[in-house]
Amino acid sequence: MSPSLPSGLLGTLDPTSDRAVFRQIADQLREAIDRGRFREGEKLPSEAELVDHFGVSRMTVRNSFSILQGEGLVHAEHGKGVFVRPRPPVRRLASDRFTRRHREQGKSAFIVEADTVGGHPQVDSLEVKEIKASPDISARLGSVRRVLSRYRRYLLDGRPVEFATSYLPLDIARGTQIAEPNPGPGGIYARLEDLGHRLDHFDEEIRSRMPSPAEVKTLNLAAGVPVFHLIRTAYDTEGRAVEVCDTVMASDAYVLSYRLPAT
Amino acid sequence: MSPSLPSGLLGTLDPTSDRAVFRQIADQLREAIDRGRFREGEKLPSEAELVDHFGVSRMTVRNSFSILQGEGLVHAEHGKGVFVRPRPPVRRLASDRFTRRHREQGKSAFIVEADTVGGHPQVDSLEVKEIKASPDISARLGSVRRVLSRYRRYLLDGRPVEFATSYLPLDIARGTQIAEPNPGPGGIYARLEDLGHRLDHFDEEIRSRMPSPAEVKTLNLAAGVPVFHLIRTAYDTEGRAVEVCDTVMASDAYVLSYRLPAT
DNA sequence: CAGTGGTCTAGACCACAAT
DNA sequence: TTGTGGTCTAGACCACTGA
Known part of the structure; x- marks a missing residue:
């Protein structure tokens, strides 16, 4: 099975950039979240999908997710996926x-x-x-x-x-x-x-x-x-x-x- | 060159434990910091030393460091090492x-x-x-x-x-x-x-x-x-x-x- | 120069969730 | 059973630091 991403949801990498690949991927996901393309509680593309989309190894994708987790933007659920963290009522x-x-x-x-x-x-x-x-x-x-x-x-x-x-x-x-x-x-x-x-x-x-x-x-x-x-x-x-x-x-x-x- | 650690500074892993290896290593480092075995600003063992000491791969050691970074306990300096984060004056x-x-x-x-x-x-x-x-x-x-x-x-x-x-x-x-x-x-x-x-x-x-x-x-x-x-x-x-x-x-x-x- | 961390690959096996 | 994330390996090359 080859997972694929809706085209246009995420962009492509800039190989000439000094910015590390996993940071570029994190940037794209963060921006998509900020723009509301992924809503609270919504599932992000799976690791496998992102590996395919960007043509990178799995560890690179996981590194991107770990950045976003550190920022409190997303959380992973084992066996289910990575989700935009909902803001609980304060x-x-x-x-x-x-x-x-x-x-x-x-x-x-x-x-x-x-x-x-x-x-x-x-x-x-x-x-x-x-x-x-x-x-x-x-x-x-x-x-x-x-x-x-x-x-x-x-x-x-x-x-x-x-x-x-x-x-x-x-x-x-x-x-x-x-x-x-x-x-x-x-x-x-x-x-x-x-x-x-x-x-x-x-x-x-x-x-x-x-x-x-x-x-x-x-x-x-x-x-x-x-x-x-x-x-x-x-x-x-x-x-x-x-x-x-x-x-x-x-x-x-x-x-x-x-x-x-x-x- | 084979780096080695002062014996007794850190313990060994428990292979029977359910706790992931990189978490066990993070636990040991955290405890050593809390006990004052590493002081503020002091350098932790290098990745290579920990790889040797625990007999794990480098990524596993890096994972441990990344946990401690997320907790705000340590910070890495490229080319120098990983250090206990000093508490700045408040x-x-x-x-x-x-x-x-x-x-x-x-x-x-x-x-x-x-x-x-x-x-x-x-x-x-x-x-x-x-x-x-x-x-x-x-x-x-x-x-x-x-x-x-x-x-x-x-x-x-x-x-x-x-x-x-x-x-x-x-x-x-x-x-x-x-x-x-x-x-x-x-x-x-x-x-x-x-x-x-x-x-x-x-x-x-x-x-x-x-x-x-x-x-x-x-x-x-x-x-x-x-x-x-x-x-x-x-x-x-x-x-x-x-x-x-x-x-x-x-x-x-x-x-x-x-x-x-x-x- | 040697030692350090930073990035990345291409696999592997596992545990959990849903069907 | 399939797809998901969790853990781990054994390499590779790079960039930065300090002697």
């Missing part, structure tokens, strides 16, 4: 998501956010324990030795989108409902306020990087999808850091949104 | 960087930020022109047809770290100093206030994704480095959107920092 995180108004409605931040996009939120892998604080966490919490850690993973419509670990000083959290798997309505921030730690503000640090293999697994990430790494510190009105939350998020599932003062 | 962008206090000191935001890390800031590729607004920009600015666009690229200590395009409604910016390449002390935000548009707040949207080939070129990005894509809208005290700034930043050069209200 969740918009607004900077008012931790306001008291929401806590008083008994909603945790993740639920508040999920409401705004109409998805089905879910939490799994909840794990609460006491551990030794890492140097970084200790510094952020003001030199504490041991902390309560709360790990959980969040899913939206069944897809894992972020996982997070909260760290709290033992003198605040031990023996309270914060140390329970289910902290109750409004989440741990509501409980902190119940305990007399009136929250003043949060500081959030945002980084972006490629995920580790473990993160790829936990978030079921496609190739070419970076993660947001977000570290939030909660301060009470006395200026004490009462919680640090370390979150890793699938970057293709989020748009972070903040309001900055001009004055 | 610039910390605080959420008070657009406050009037800074503008009144005659400093633009980029200069303010650069001051805080002690680097040498620089701007090039300045380009100012009038263009038709894209649908997105038009929507953000409140249905304007044409806009003034200001493009510039920022460097820190000679390294390009971000490029940005600002869009302003013509009825505000045309014929003013904002339409000049050099907008004067305090930047365009100071000029907007001079023109009577007292700034109230900014909204910032943050996305993260892999860069396009053009962005790789403009920012001189290494493989496996995502970009921040930041869209900021400036509002005056009358609630009008007076500027939209579209910025693409090398994510390994930045930590974004925001303060969120708790009330």
Whole structure:
């Protein structure tokens, strides 16, 4: 069987060009995707078809695909083909998501956010324990030795989108409902306020990087999808850091949104 | 010449494992890097050495390297070797960087930020022109047809770290100093206030994704480095959107920092 | 010059998906 | 069973780096 491509879908190579053949092929595919000749979720020509069309070896074609995968443009499915990666719906995180108004409605931040996009939120892998604080966490919490850690993973419509670990000083959290798997309505921030730690503000640090293999697994990430790494510190009105939350998020599932003062 | 590896630096393969050989090699190198057996900037064993050590073909070794490149852990230099990618110093962008206090000191935001890390800031590729607004920009600015666009690229200590395009409604910016390449002390935000548009707040949207080939070129990005894509809208005290700034930043050069209200 | 990574070929066998 | 991508080999020639 000799596969063949609809003529005109893709062009030809320029043998006089300095640009490597596999880059030229990647360029053509990228441009075709950008121009909408291949739509989201649509299958690209198979490796065999491209080998025939361009008259190159299979490894050369695979090299082209690997470029596009690295750019997050396509993803391969074993036995099926290579497809234009669909852009999943994004969740918009607004900077008012931790306001008291929401806590008083008994909603945790993740639920508040999920409401705004109409998805089905879910939490799994909840794990609460006491551990030794890492140097970084200790510094952020003001030199504490041991902390309560709360790990959980969040899913939206069944897809894992972020996982997070909260760290709290033992003198605040031990023996309270914060140390329970289910902290109750409004989440741990509501409980902190119940305990007399009136929250003043949060500081959030945002980084972006490629995920580790473990993160790829936990978030079921496609190739070419970076993660947001977000570290939030909660301060009470006395200026004490009462919680640090370390979150890793699938970057293709989020748009972070903040309001900055001009004055 | 038969290259050989210091024994004990790397282990052996597990032929019974389901894990592909090139993944096993990548795993070993990654772990060695994580454990600090190879330090930042240090050269990894050459392809030939690994071919000898593991008894595999060269393509298999190259596949391993390509995994690590995709993770942003290493970068290859033609003719020299493969090196552990150094983490460049990051610039910390605080959420008070657009406050009037800074503008009144005659400093633009980029200069303010650069001051805080002690680097040498620089701007090039300045380009100012009038263009038709894209649908997105038009929507953000409140249905304007044409806009003034200001493009510039920022460097820190000679390294390009971000490029940005600002869009302003013509009825505000045309014929003013904002339409000049050099907008004067305090930047365009100071000029907007001079023109009577007292700034109230900014909204910032943050996305993260892999860069396009053009962005790789403009920012001189290494493989496996995502970009921040930041869209900021400036509002005056009358609630009008007076500027939209579209910025693409090398994510390994930045930590974004925001303060969120708790009330 | 020798050593390095960059590109490319022409095969091979395998595992997975759909029919 | 056929077509798909996943892995691997054993070469080849090239371009860049540094001594």
